[in-house]
Amino acid sequence: MITALLIWLFKKYGRPFFYQHKSFFNQFTIPVKRLSVTILFVALSGLAFGQEQTLNYNVLHSGHTVGHMKLQQRKDGGDTFLNVASDVKMKFIFSIQVCIREDAHYSNGKLLSSHVSRMVNGSQKADKSTKANGESYQLTDGSKVSSINQKQINNNLTLMYLQEPVGLSQIYSDNFQQFVKVEQTGSHTYRINLPDGNYNFYTYANGVCSRVDIHHSLYTIQIQLA
Structure with a gap:
């Protein structure tokens, strides 16, 4: 009964009053609507930005910085794209500069493709790719093509920096x-x-890799989160 009375009162007195002073109310409602749209846009922009992550590392040899490495991760729906770029310059008997580029593409947790390129003093020493191919993966090493009988790869060494x-x-x-x-x-x-007899140690802090100790038969270097 009270509800019905309130509805009747609004129809008889409230609605005419609202339409009579509509321009007055618009002075407040329009800015509020615009503010709401702005807040929504900023929130969505922040969400999109949150889908990208960059990690920067210093490469050290004998306590001295000899290079840098950058890892970027971008997520787009169920797809994850990883990119690693490292440049290292060391001097033994002669100077050696190594540039490595690695890419990986995951879809819903499955590795679809990856690529590794390694340049030493300007000459390409490695050009390898892995690509999902039905129930297996096609492997390319320069002009050599082979396959691995694996239905799904869920983790690779590049992803170890993030997980x-x-x-x-x-x-x-x-x-x-x-x-x-x-x-x-x-x-x-x-x-x-x-497989070549060398080994690495990965150490984690706050969910990401903070340090990698690379033990090679000829040298030992560290990759440390900047």
Whole structure:
């Protein structure tokens, strides 16, 4: 009964009053609407920006900075794109400059394709790609083409910079084009044994890789989060 009375009162007195003073109310409602649209646009822009992530690293040898590495991740719906660029210049008997470019594309957690390019003193030493092909992956190493009988690859070494490999026993190496062993050696620290006899240690902090210790038969270098 009270509800019906309120509706009747609004129709008889409230609605005529509102239309009579419509221009007055518009002075407030229009700016509020515009403000709401602006806030929504800023929020959506922030969400889009949040889909991109960049990590910068310093490369050190014997305590001295000898290069830099940048990792970029971009997400677009179910697709994730990774890009790594590193430039290192060291001097042994002679100077050596190594430039490495790595790309990977995941879709809904599955690796669709990856590419590794390595230049040493201006000469290309590696040009390798991995591409999903039905129930397997096609591997390209220069002019050599082969395949790996693997239906789905969910993690590769590039992704290790962004995700701690908790519970993983192996991970895909785009450079060696095969799975390599993952061994946890301490709190947030993992060892990767490589097919050439070398090995790396990955250490994590706040969910991302903060340091990589690369142990090569000829040298040892560190990659540290800047």
